[in-house]
Amino acid sequence: MPKRLASSLSDEVLEHVFSFIQSEKDRNVVSAVCKSWYEIERWCRRKIFVGNCYAVSPEMVIRRFPQVRSIELKGKPHFTDFNLVPDGWGGYVLPWITEMAGAYPWLDEIRLKRMVVTDESLELIAKSFKDFKVLVLASCEGFSTDGLAAIAASCKNLRELDLRESEVDDSSVHWLSHFPETYTSMVSLNISCLGSGEVSFSALERLVSRCPNLRSLKLNRAVPLDKTANILRLAPQLVEFSACTYSAELRSDVFSNLAGAFSNCKELRSLSGFWDVVPDYLPAIYSVCSRLTSLNLSYATILSPDLIKLVSHCPSLQRLLVLDYIEDSGLEALASNCKDLQELRVFPSDPFDAEPNASLTEQGLVAVSLGCPKLQSVLYFCRRMSNAALVTIAQNRPNLNRFRLCIIEPNTADYLTGEPFDVGFGAIVEHCKALIRLSLSGLLTDCVFEYIGKYAKKLEMLSVAFAGDSDLGLHHVLSGCESLRKLEIRDCPFGDKALLTNAAKLETMQSLWMSSCSVSFEACKLLSQKMPRLNVEVIDERGPPDSRPENCTVDKLYIYRSVAGPRFDMPPFVWTKDEDLALRLSP
Amino acid sequence: MVFEKDLNLYATELRLGLPGSSEESIRISNKRALPDMNDDSGVAAAKKCDQETAPPTKAQVVGWPPIRSYRKNSLQTKKTEAETGGMYVKVSMDGAPYLRKIDLKVYKGYPELFKAMEDMFKFKVGKYSEREGYNGSEFVPTYEDKDGDWMLVGDVPWEMFINACKRLRIVRGSEARGLGCVV
Numbered sequence: 001m002p003k004r005l006a007s008s009l010s011d012e013v014l015e016h017v018f019s020f021i022q023s024e025k026d027r028n029v030v031s032a033v034c035k036s037w038y039e040i041e042r043w044c045r046r047k048i049f050v051g052n053c054y055a056v057s058p059e060m061v062i063r064r065f066p067q068v069r070s071i072e073l074k075g076k077p078h079f080t081d082f083n084l085v086p087d088g089w090g091g092y093v094l095p096w097i098t099e100m101a102g103a104y105p106w107l108d109e110i111r112l113k114r115m116v117v118t119d120e121s122l123e124l125i126a127k128s129f130k131d132f133k134v135l136v137l138a139s140c141e142g143f144s145t146d147g148l149a150a151i152a153a154s155c156k157n158l159r160e161l162d163l164r165e166s167e168v169d170d171s172s173v174h175w176l177s178h179f180p181e182t183y184t185s186m187v188s189l190n191i192s193c194l195g196s197g198e199v200s201f202s203a204l205e206r207l208v209s210r211c212p213n214l215r216s217l218k219l220n221r222a223v224p225l226d227k228t229a230n231i232l233r234l235a236p237q238l239v240e241f242s243a244c245t246y247s248a249e250l251r252s253d254v255f256s257n258l259a260g261a262f263s264n265c266k267e268l269r270s271l272s273g274f275w276d277v278v279p280d281y282l283p284a285i286y287s288v289c290s291r292l293t294s295l296n297l298s299y300a301t302i303l304s305p306d307l308i309k310l311v312s313h314c315p316s317l318q319r320l321l322v323l324d325y326i327e328d329s330g331l332e333a334l335a336s337n338c339k340d341l342q343e344l345r346v347f348p349s350d351p352f353d354a355e356p357n358a359s360l361t362e363q364g365l366v367a368v369s370l371g372c373p374k375l376q377s378v379l380y381f382c383r384r385m386s387n388a389a390l391v392t393i394a395q396n397r398p399n400l401n402r403f404r405l406c407i408i409e410p411n412t413a414d415y416l417t418g419e420p421f422d423v424g425f426g427a428i429v430e431h432c433k434a435l436i437r438l439s440l441s442g443l444l445t446d447c448v449f450e451y452i453g454k455y456a457k458k459l460e461m462l463s464v465a466f467a468g469d470s471d472l473g474l475h476h477v478l479s480g481c482e483s484l485r486k487l488e489i490r491d492c493p494f495g496d497k498a499l500l501t502n503a504a505k506l507e508t509m510q511s512l513w514m515s516s517c518s519v520s521f522e523a524c525k526l527l528s529q530k531m532p533r534l535n536v537e538v539i540d541e542r543g544p545p546d547s548r549p550e551n552c553t554v555d556k557l558y559i560y561r562s563v564a565g566p567r568f569d570m571p572p573f574v575w576t577k578d579e580d581l582a583l584r585l586s587p
Numbered sequence: 588m589v590f591e592k593d594l595n596l597y598a599t600e601l602r603l604g605l606p607g608s609s610e611e612s613i614r615i616s617n618k619r620a621l622p623d624m625n626d627d628s629g630v631a632a633a634k635k636c637d638q639e640t641a642p643p644t645k646a647q648v649v650g651w652p653p654i655r656s657y658r659k660n661s662l663q664t665k666k667t668e669a670e671t672g673g674m675y676v677k678v679s680m681d682g683a684p685y686l687r688k689i690d691l692k693v694y695k696g697y698p699e700l701f702k703a704m705e706d707m708f709k710f711k712v713g714k715y716s717e718r719e720g721y722n723g724s725e726f727v728p729t730y731e732d733k734d735g736d737w738m739l740v741g742d743v744p745w746e747m748f749i750n751a752c753k754r755l756r757i758v759r760g761s762e763a764r765g766l767g768c769v770v
Contacts, residue, residue, distance in 0.1 A: 079650065081653070081655045081656075082649075082650030082651070082653045082654070082655070083649055083650050083656065084649065084650045165655070165657055193657065275661070298658070299661050347654070347658065348652065348654070349662065350662070351652045351654055351659075351662075352647060353686075355679075355686055356686070357686060357688075359683075381652060381654075406652050406653060408652050410648070410651065439653075463653075465651065465653075490650070491648075
């Protein structure tokens, strides 16, 4: 009998032990211990996460992991959210569904982000997976209510249907009515992205009333106030709820009905929606406020005084999303009332106006950093900032793990000193040793990248815009940031040298996006030749890049590591080193 | 910097901007302290002309600031809905780092308007007299009319005022002396 190096435990025992290891990363480490562990592990892996759908092919996944039950796929690059990636770039899920339909009959969870999902894909899901339970389509597009109808009609055990921030075409089908009367399993339903024509209230009410396990319900804007109260009364067990349109004038009967409905909801912990809310209706939710841990007011145009009142009723708040109407005074109130706050996102109410719409400055963020000891995650849009404030924030909150600052006007300097923000962001990366995500803005030189390369050793994702002076900036980041997975850059003077010098680094990362920078097509071709396991995609709608002079820079560049080789679904505006036009979709 | 190469990138680049608007905004390196209030009159006019989409106040850079489309659409829808319903004008005050918008239709007359402005910006309007304008106050409410002239608020009947007023500005008393009354 051959000696086993790893242990004398049987396969069954090892498999049982592995079943306690849920984390992907740990599973990957386990599978690398030795060949027999690799074999055992691959047969019992149930959950797969693919951060870039083009990094691997469905066939390869299926070959290695034959018994997967749950898959998560991400498609387009993050900057798609800001319209930087042209339509038709890619991210099609159909090839994956087609392969998995045959290989994984017991697949019960599909989570997709930034992918193109067609009705055909949804129909295939509905048909192929008998025990289908969870469908999450985050920021997806390409499907209509026809596809949803197919899911509703066939998936008898569906627990979760979450369409967050997806674009859904209205095919005028009353898709909600396609859930049979016998269907009672819904636990989480998020249809907040749907338009007004796409949801029938009576079908919704019937669905809610027959699903006793419903915990999370996020409706779209078109559900009026009186319907909101009805639905809450049908589902007092809700933990998460997205509230709807509020009518213009306060009517006391509507108000008391709503307040009564909310007061029944003892489990409610998270509220969002609040489109068009009128402040006079806010007290209707006061009865649940003391238990709320998450509040999304980022669509509500209520002003600071009302926001302060509301926030002072929510001492358990851990997560707050809000518009800049909260102002510095509101953030100060937040800092003194909400000591459990972990995540804060402040969005601009009028992002394209040259002038500030509300009195929100760096002071608000400083106050929260001082008053909220558990604050970890920040997304903050503002119009002015100082290095002093950033240093204070860094010193107050070394436990920050996500720091995304957007000073709205590009190249804005420190308003007190006129200096760039190198020192301020330098303090952030130096003090916040657990920082995994960082977004920079404002006036920045190569110095800030030197700090980042030196200190940001845990940083996984970095977003840069309108910053830096030369290739040295990019070089500092690529050579210094050991944990870097995703780097996205726009409008910076970074070019060929930094890229080619750090070519090997790119294979240790998931992806690099560069747009409106200084990279030449020659360099892209060279990089592609040097690094066969990188897909180097030049996205340029102006025509073939080599039809332009040699020193011409490419418009957009997306580089990602892949074991699947070049993809076969590239649109005409994506250029690689391969001249073979047979690899393209027909124009 | 790369953008100075003569590639005529901007001729073909897709941007959200008013036709003929300049590219300066993308290449700004000057430092901005308080916004320059004098630039506004053209801006306000542009905004009022185009109710379909929120018109940019200068050439917009694609994808900046980094806000998701559904969020932008949500803000814009609110604006259009609000603006077709009411008569929204911007209100600013010298020295305050922010603007407000108010719906003139909501107020029945000058006293109510002044009370609202006082609450918003924490100041006192002072006593108005036809001959002397506003006496005894540091700040004076003025408005820009349809001809682009700046007038003292209170000169004309209320109905005429709300139809003529394009925006409001609360100026320091010392600066208001030159303002004339409507003929």
